[in-house]
Amino acid sequence: MAVFELALPRRELTLGRGWRWVTNLAIVATDTAVLRVVFPMAAVGIALWAGEEGIGLFAWLGVPFWLAATLGFVLLDFAVWAEHWASHKIPLLWRIHKMHHADRDIDVTTALRFHPLEILISMAWKAAVVVAFGIPAVAVLVFEVVLNGAAMFNHANVKLPVWLDRVLRMLIVTPDMHRVHHSIIRQETDSNYGFNLSVWDRLFRTYVDQPRKGHAGMTIGLAEYQTPEPAGYLWSLALPFRRTDARTGPGNTRPASVKTDGEVA
Template identity: 60%
Template structure:
């Protein structure tokens, strides 16, 4: 994805990778280390444990095979969409999640730019869903691979042909679709919550096709309170504890 966005960039990046990437990738290392330290068993390990103990829905119904695989994948994808929605609608979760949105540009590194607290909360949420389902472990493994790959894809600063974007977003979230979610306009930020399947935003009325100012004209990030310093690692880590107000649509319109 990094090579694709380098070869076919969608937007210019005035700040550049040199200033942004060290912080974003440092957060990846911190997040991975914390998860392995606190939850060494991992999501697949939880699924194996649930299967072995007969926990969860699949254990009770004795489901297995393709039906269990498809059901588990779809439920986990919806769970991630729902978690993302809650991260915007519940104030305490938004304070944590806004570190992800504070990035001044959106590219492949933004896909993994999450606060360690959010990563831990996300693991607890997904772990609870995995145990409630009771596996299958292989489906959980495939889901985790697809989820991370999809996040890298839809955050990429890559330019896809319009016809291809139109076809792909019927099923999955494309870079243009997800970029709308990173707009400085709150009405656009509060849309397109999907990370993999695009169906949930269409079903629940949170789908916005294109940004009002276009992909070249739209502003990304959270405004002057947070975004200018978001490429600094110490500042990024304390964003959840800062008291910057959420933007209002009126202030965004006036600014535009």
């Protein structure tokens, strides 16, 4: 995807790669280290344990393996969508999640830019879903691969042919579809929560087709942080703990100093 971005870029980057990439890659390295300490089994290991113990709704109902695996994949996809939606609606979760949105450019490394606290919460949530339903380990493994691959695809700064984008987004989230979610305009930030299957946003009426200002003209990031600071590693990790304006709640990236059309005053 990084090579694809160089060959067919969708937008001119505001801060570029350089230090942004160093920070985003350092964040994912931190996430990996923290996750290995707190959740050494990860989701697949937990699924193997649940399967051996016969735990979960699918096991109790005697659901055939192929059906349990298929339903499990779809359930995990919805669970991640729901978690993402909640991260924009619950103030505490938004404080953590907004580090992801603070990136002033969106490219393949933005898909890796999540606060360690969010990674731990996400893993705990996925583990709970896996255990509750008894999702087969194979389905969990496939899902985790798709989760990471799809995230890097739909965050990538790539230009797909319009016809291809239209066809793909009937089933999966495309870069143009997800880019809308990274707009500083609140109505656009509060949309397109999906990471893989596009059905959830259509089903729950959170789908926005295109950004108001177009993909070339839209502003990426958080309105209150349109500075070089989000490219800093320590600044990014400290963001959830910073004091914020009480008027800026979850999903609200438009503080008093920003005009209603989403442009910084």
